[in-house]
Amino acid sequence: MRPVRPVAILGGVRIPFCRQNTAYADVGNLGMSVRTLGALVEKFGLHGQVLGEVAMGAVIKHSSDWNLGREAALSSGLSPLTPGITMQRACGTSLDTINTVAAKIATGQIEAGIGGGSDTTSDVPIVYGKELRRRLLAANAAKDPKGKLAQFRGFGLGELKPEFPGVGEPRTGKSMGEHCEDMAKQWNISRDSQDEWALASHLKLAAAYERGFFDDLVVSFRGVSRDNVLRPDTSLEKLATLKPAFDRNSGRGTLTAGNSTPLTDGAAACLLATDEWAAEHGHEVLCHLRDVHVAAVDFVHGEGLLMAPTVAVPQMLARNGLTLQDFDFYEIHEAFAAQVLCTLRAWESEEYCRTRLGLDQPLGRIDPEKINPNGSSLATGHPFAATGARIVATAAKELKARGGGRCLVSICTAGGMGVVAILER
Numbered sequence: 542m543r544p545v546r547p548v549a550i551l552g553g554v555r556i557p558f559c560r561q562n563t564a565y566a567d568v569g570n571l572g573m574s575v576r577t578l579g580a581l582v583e584k585f586g587l588h589g590q591v592l593g594e595v596a597m598g599a600v601i602k603h604s605s606d607w608n609l610g611r612e613a614a615l616s617s618g619l620s621p622l623t624p625g626i627t628m629q630r631a632c633g634t635s636l637d638t639i640n641t642v643a644a645k646i647a648t649g650q651i652e653a654g655i656g657g658g659s660d661t662t663s664d665v666p667i668v669y670g671k672e673l674r675r676r677l678l679a680a681n682a683a684k685d686p687k688g689k690l691a692q693f694r695g696f697g698l699g700e701l702k703p704e705f706p707g708v709g710e711p712r713t714g715k716s717m718g719e720h721c722e723d724m725a726k727q728w729n730i731s732r733d734s735q736d737e738w739a740l741a742s743h744l745k746l747a748a749a750y751e752r753g754f755f756d757d758l759v760v761s762f763r764g765v766s767r768d769n770v771l772r773p774d775t776s777l778e779k780l781a782t783l784k785p786a787f788d789r790n791s792g793r794g795t796l797t798a799g800n801s802t803p804l805t806d807g808a809a810a811c812l813l814a815t816d817e818w819a820a821e822h823g824h825e826v827l828c829h830l831r832d833v834h835v836a837a838v839d840f841v842h843g844e845g846l847l848m849a850p851t852v853a854v855p856q857m858l859a860r861n862g863l864t865l866q867d868f869d870f871y872e873i874h875e876a877f878a879a880q881v882l883c884t885l886r887a888w889e890s891e892e893y894c895r896t897r898l899g900l901d902q903p904l905g906r907i908d909p910e911k912i913n914p915n916g917s918s919l920a921t922g923h924p925f926a927a928t929g930a931r932i933v934a935t936a937a938k939e940l941k942a943r944g945g946g947r948c949l950v951s952i953c954t955a956g957g958m959g960v961v962a963i964l965e966r
């Protein structure tokens with residue numbers, strides 16, 4: 542490994558994010574990734590060029606997607622000599638693909654690369670049970686029709702029952718929404734504050750579209766030019782009418798379809814390089830990736846599933862000699878409005894910061910006006926593996942628009958992890 546070099550973010554693109562079973566229902570991860578990488582190639586004039594790495598990721602993926610990163614790179618317009626890799630860290634996936642490319646750039650392994658991700662909730666792998674899978678594999682391997690037929694001796698219709706990808710944490714059986722509902726109760730997060738947060742996200746995203754902020758960040762696909770999750774027509778009155786989605790019976794449920802991210806399809810990717818590569822190829826450096834950090838919580842034994850960013854952020858701040866207030870704006874992934882509000886409350890809590898984070902004093906308050914200035918996942922939607930690259934592309938552009946500054950990125954993930962980063966210009 543050679544010494545660490547600065548990692549420049551040159552920009553990103555994404556396709557509009559779409560609700561499950563709408564515009565991208567028949568496209569799948571490969572189609573969405575190819576469109577996104579193709580648009581990035583177009584934007585930066587990368588046709589026929591060899592990059593050091595294309596790291597893509599997907600949480601829900603078919604085996605026929607093969608190595609998604611390599612397959613998408615091969616259809617993107619890049620030189621076929623560009624390698625590709627596929628990764629997965631739930632909702633933090635594409636902040637991690639970006640981190641992987643960045644680490645290779647920083648240590649001198651490569652000069653430039655792409656980090657991104659894609660997810661579909663519309664084209665999911667639905668499989669048969671183990672017994673039928675065993676029979677089908679054995680029949681496929683049998684040499685003659687008699688041998689093939691023999692594998693189905695004793696076959697029962699019950700074996701045709703399909704298995705859907707699980708929506709619950711394997712160790713608790715609870716969905717993300719049920720876990721977040723527990724967190725909201727533990728931290729006394731009111732329904733009103735969640736709805737207000739959700740409404741603000743929609744209004745900020747709509748305003749950013751109106752002022753042209755996304756003109757060079759979002760490329761149309763399948764006739765869609767804006768996230769179809771966005772509801773600029775929503776209001777606190779409408780949000781207040783929605784019924785609890787995850788705790789329907791206790792009378793105390795506060796998470797609804799309006800203050801939770803919907804199931805979404807989409808893809809996003811960013812181009813990273815050394816400063817020298819950027820200059821040689823005539824690209825402006827939007828910002829630098831100063832640090833990335835990952836931490837986990839013990840959600841199996843009582844910690845909040847989506848609380849890991851509360852741990853990851855102070856660890857990264859300490860390493861960089863920064864406080865929580867040393868940022869011009871914050872990009873906090875809105876898995877659920879309640880998740881963001883629990884995180885902010887934890888950072889303000891003297892007891893939590895002392896007992897759980899081992900700090901002398903609370904991390905303190907962040908001005909909500911500085912959080913997600915262009916809206917976030919509640920309004921864009923959340924195709925799991927695409928969210929990190931969406932956030933980095935948005936934050937890098939925002940840093941350029943401001944002429945400089947520092948941004949804290951925070952993403953909670955399934956499996957009780959938090960992936961966080963610092964961007965600077």
Ligand SMILES: CC(=O)SCCNC(=O)CCNC(=O)[C@H](O)C(C)(C)COP(=O)(O)OP(=O)(O)OC[C@H]1O[C@@H](n2cnc3c(N)ncnc32)[C@H](O)[C@@H]1OP(=O)(O)O
Pocket residue numbers: 632717718772775776779780783786797798799800801802803804847875876877923953954955
């Ligand atoms: C680390 C992480 O990121 S964890 C997060 C991972 N993601 C998840 O877990 C996904 C969570 N979300 C879900 O499971 C689903 O979206 C649910 C359960 C919340 C809601 O699902 P559905 O009930 O199918 O939602 P649907 O889109 O039909 O909305 C329900 C109603 O709310 C309404 N609605 C939704 N959003 C809004 C809004 N912003 N304003 C007004 N009304 C709204 C819809 O119009 C619909 O109304 P209708 O019944 O009159 O048609």
